[in-house]
Amino acid sequence: xxxxxxxxxxxxxxxxxYINITPQVEQCLVESGINDGLLLCNAMHITASVxxxxxxxxxxxxxxxxxxxxxxxxxxxxYRHNVGEDNADGHMKRSVMGREVVVAVTKGKLDxxxxxxxxxxxxxxxxxxxxxxxxxxx
Amino acid sequence: xxxxxxxxxxxxxxxxxYINITPQVEQCLVESGINDGLLLCNAMHITASVxxxxxxxxxxxxxxxxxxxxxxxxxxxxYRHNVGEDNADGHMKRSVMGREVVVAVTKGKLDxxxxxxxxxxxxxxxxxxxxxxxxxxx
Amino acid sequence: xxxxxxxxxxxxxxxxxYINITPQVEQCLVESGINDGLLLCNAMHITASVxxxxxxxxxxxxxxxxxxxxxxxxxxxxYRHNVGEDNADGHMKRSVMGREVVVAVTKGKLDxxxxxxxxxxxxxxxxxxxxxxxxxxx
Numbered sequence: 001x002x003x004x005x006x007x008x009x010x011x012x013x014x015x016x017x018y019i020n021i022t023p024q025v026e027q028c029l030v031e032s033g034i035n036d037g038l039l040l041c042n043a044m045h046i047t048a049s050v051x052x053x054x055x056x057x058x059x060x061x062x063x064x065x066x067x068x069x070x071x072x073x074x075x076x077x078x079y080r081h082n083v084g085e086d087n088a089d090g091h092m093k094r095s096v097m098g099r100e101v102v103v104a105v106t107k108g109k110l111d112x113x114x115x116x117x118x119x120x121x122x123x124x125x126x127x128x129x130x131x132x133x134x135x136x137x138x
Numbered sequence: 139x140x141x142x143x144x145x146x147x148x149x150x151x152x153x154x155x156y157i158n159i160t161p162q163v164e165q166c167l168v169e170s171g172i173n174d175g176l177l178l179c180n181a182m183h184i185t186a187s188v189x190x191x192x193x194x195x196x197x198x199x200x201x202x203x204x205x206x207x208x209x210x211x212x213x214x215x216x217y218r219h220n221v222g223e224d225n226a227d228g229h230m231k232r233s234v235m236g237r238e239v240v241v242a243v244t245k246g247k248l249d250x251x252x253x254x255x256x257x258x259x260x261x262x263x264x265x266x267x268x269x270x271x272x273x274x275x276x
Numbered sequence: 277x278x279x280x281x282x283x284x285x286x287x288x289x290x291x292x293x294y295i296n297i298t299p300q301v302e303q304c305l306v307e308s309g310i311n312d313g314l315l316l317c318n319a320m321h322i323t324a325s326v327x328x329x330x331x332x333x334x335x336x337x338x339x340x341x342x343x344x345x346x347x348x349x350x351x352x353x354x355y356r357h358n359v360g361e362d363n364a365d366g367h368m369k370r371s372v373m374g375r376e377v378v379v380a381v382t383k384g385k386l387d388x389x390x391x392x393x394x395x396x397x398x399x400x401x402x403x404x405x406x407x408x409x410x411x412x413x414x
Contacts, residue, residue, distance in 0.1 A: 003313070003414075005387070036274075037139070038176065038314065040378050044388065044389030045389050045391065045392075046328065046330050051237075053184050054229060056219060058217070058219040058220075059229055062217045062218050062219050062226050063229070063233070066209060070346070071342060080337045081330075081332060083334060088334075088338050091329055091339070095329070095339070095374075096233060096234060096372060098236060098237075098374060101237065101238070102178050102180075102240050106272070111143070113181075113183055113184070113270075115183065115184050116183075116184060130389070134380035134382070136274075136312075136313055136314055137274065138141075174277075190375050191322050196356035196357040196358075196364075197355075197356070197367055200364050200367075201367070201371070234371060236374060240318075240376060241318075242281065242408055242410035244410070251319075251320030253321065254320065254322060274412075276279075
């Protein structure tokens, strides 16, 4: 069994952001030399997400507005977590979108559908945060 | 390490549908000859889901009504993604239900609880779409 | 490839509960002797969740109130699943929070971020239910 591990770092200028990280994840796979197995990609912070969806700007605006409706940021005083913090909504938004994706690796490629793109979802940005890529296989 | 890969295809007559695919996934496991490891089952389309829940028709009606309340289909004009499309809500419903499940394989069986059943959740059907089953182990 | 499997059992006195199970999962990893690989931790019941978030009591109160707003328990008659049962909302709450987490194992440790803690989320408690820990690697 071969194994590969790499951290990817992100710092977004805005509180919320959606970044297509598929090229970086594909680069990890190339570096790993792994041809067949499973790839885990997860946020290492609890107000961020790694998810798979469409790379379409309108959809990202829709997702952002929808998440803000499901778990509004303001008023921050509505959340008990916000004692010296203001990111309770980020924990909820990330719960909806999920922490991680597991992707099959086949013939040295990400074994994904034609429209599947891997995104970093940031819900409490403006600081450095990291994503883990772990691959096991042969 | 052994590895197995198979695509399952679905085409539902309705926009939304919930199909118990546990028998097909179990059949993949038999074909794989893998006795111990991990099984990934994921939608390869971004308006569909693979999830685990109860095989009970009332619950599926409840889930469907609940998802429609959280992310309504109509009016389609409320979503910026719907430029020449009408499936923005499907992207959101799938975000709630998740893209994939990872299931343990033990002694040649899906290592699941007594009520756990694997479902394909369709949120923009009426066309052929596929699910990936990938198994690694020994 | 090495493999490890263990069930963890929980019985909460309340309908809903959030329990930090990171120490038990770490203990499984020690018992496994696995140094590098992937760890799956999943609820084996369909009204429970395993998720990763912050171990902060205010946040857990926020998550609980938020889940109750998204998928209210009462009136139980609003759900078709509740024929002789009253836990339809638990199926929905668990859908939001997710069934499972997959965590990288590196150098014999859970390869997680500084604030990542693994939780058992119970949405229909007051009876014995189990969580599966499965680890594969070397």
